[in-house]
Amino acid sequence: MWKREYIPDGHDLFRRAYPDQYNRETGRFSGAAFKLRIKKGEEALPVSWSKYTTAEKASVDPQGRKFYVGALRAKVPRDHALQVIHTPNSGNRAHSSIKGEKLIDSPLLIARILSKNCRPLITSI
Amino acid sequence: MAVKTGDNSVLDPVEDLTEAEAPESFLTNKLKRWRTYPTAFDILGRLFQTRQRRSSNSNINNSVLWDWATKGEYTVVLFDKERTKGVAFQPNYGPPREADNSYLAISEHISNWVDYPPTLELVEKFRLASSETVNRIKKFAFLDENWDSYGAKTIEWSTIIKAIDFFSSLVVRLPDNAALPFVAPAGNGDIHFEWEMLSKALALSIPEDKNDAFEYVLTDKTSGKEGETYERVSSMEEIIDIAANWIR
Numbered sequence: 001m002w003k004r005e006y007i008p009d010g011h012d013l014f015r016r017a018y019p020d021q022y023n024r025e026t027g028r029f030s031g032a033a034f035k036l037r038i039k040k041g042e043e044a045l046p047v048s049w050s051k052y053t054t055a056e057k058a059s060v061d062p063q064g065r066k067f068y069v070g071a072l073r074a075k076v077p078r079d080h081a082l083q084v085i086h087t088p089n090s091g092n093r094a095h096s097s098i099k100g101e102k103l104i105d106s107p108l109l110i111a112r113i114l115s116k117n118c119r120p121l122i123t124s125i
Numbered sequence: 126m127a128v129k130t131g132d133n134s135v136l137d138p139v140e141d142l143t144e145a146e147a148p149e150s151f152l153t154n155k156l157k158r159w160r161t162y163p164t165a166f167d168i169l170g171r172l173f174q175t176r177q178r179r180s181s182n183s184n185i186n187n188s189v190l191w192d193w194a195t196k197g198e199y200t201v202v203l204f205d206k207e208r209t210k211g212v213a214f215q216p217n218y219g220p221p222r223e224a225d226n227s228y229l230a231i232s233e234h235i236s237n238w239v240d241y242p243p244t245l246e247l248v249e250k251f252r253l254a255s256s257e258t259v260n261r262i263k264k265f266a267f268l269d270e271n272w273d274s275y276g277a278k279t280i281e282w283s284t285i286i287k288a289i290d291f292f293s294s295l296v297v298r299l300p301d302n303a304a305l306p307f308v309a310p311a312g313n314g315d316i317h318f319e320w321e322m323l324s325k326a327l328a329l330s331i332p333e334d335k336n337d338a339f340e341y342v343l344t345d346k347t348s349g350k351e352g353e354t355y356e357r358v359s360s361m362e363e364i365i366d367i368a369a370n371w372i373r
Contacts, residue, residue, distance in 0.1 A: 016273070016274050016275070017273070018268075018272060018273045018277075018310070020261075020264075020265070020309055020310060021273075021309045021310070023307040023309075023319070023321075025307065025321075026307070026321050028321075030307060030309035030317055030319055031309075031311075031317055031319065031328055032309035032310060032311035032312075032315070032316075032317040032330075033273075033309070033311075035311035035312050035313050035315060035317075035330075036312070036313065037275065037276055037277060037278060037312045037313045038313060046275055061274035062274075063274075065274060067273075067274055106340075106355055107313075107340065108317075108328060108329070108330050108340035108341070108342055108355065109340075109342055109353065109355040111311075111317075111328075112328050112342050112344075112353070
C-alpha cells in the first residue's frame, strides 16, 4: 500500500466527467459532475492527484472507458471548509478524496463552486 | 424499466413520419377528427406532421397535438393569440395515469376543440425552444449504472418526467428571448438545470427522491463579486416560481 501524503494547495486534482456534463457554450463542466453519490461509508468525491497521474491517464476509468477531465486546485475545496485527502489504494497511487459536511449539507452549492473553479482539460473523446 | 429495454426510437428526432400512421392513444380516441398538416419541418429541414384542433375555450385559441418525429411520443401545445399557454409531453402512447398532471391538464381542454390550423411560426418557435432540452433530458434514461465511472445511479424515468414537467411549466412563463438551460445528469440520480447569463446565473436540481427538496443557487454578478444564495424548497410550484422570476 502507498503511504499517504499531504496534497499541496497549488496541486491539481483531476475529476472525470461524462460528456453530457460539459457545457460547450460556457466552456465549463456542470455542477452535476461534482455531485456526491451518497453511499454509506463513501461520503467523498473521488479525484486523482496530479503528482501521480496525468489528465490523459485520469481520463480512462478502471474499465477502460474514456471520459472528459477537469482540473481543480486543491486550495479550492479547502477554501470552502472541505478536506482534500490523499487516499491511495493498491491499484491507484493518485487516488484522492474531497470530503466534508458541506458536501452533504449543501451539495448543489458545493457542486457549483467546484465546477466554476474547474479547468476543463479534456473535452473530447 | 420498459423504456430502457427495447425501443430506442425516442432518441431519433428526425425520422420522417409523413407516411406513418400514428398509433391509437388516449388522445387520439378523444380527438375523433384530425386535420393533418405535414408542412412543418424539423431542425434538419425534414418534414414532420402536425395535427391540431382549435378550442372554443376563450382562453385557448389554438392548440396542437403534435406528433413529433419520434414514434410513440407526442406533445400537446396549447396556444393563445400571442404566446404558448401550456404544454404537456408524454413519452409513450398509453392510458392516462391518475397521478399524471400532464394528462389531467390536457383533459381539461379536450372536449371543446374544433379544427383550426395553428400558425407554423408559433409551432416552430415553441418547438425549437423546447425540443432540444426535452430530448436531451429524455436521453438520460439510457444511461447505465456507473455511467460516470464513479458509481453513478441510473436516471430514473420518474425523475425525467419530473424534470420535463418542471421545464414545460417554466418555459411558458419565460419571455420569448429567455436563455435555454443547460441540462445535465448527476451521479446521484438528480437532473441539473443551469442558466448562465451576463448578470446572473441559476443552478437548480430536480431530485431523484420524491422526499428530497429542490435545491437552487442564485448568482448575482452585478456587484463585481459574485454573490450566491443557496436555498431549498419542497414543492415544484415554488421552484418554478423562483426560476421564472429569476430568469425574467
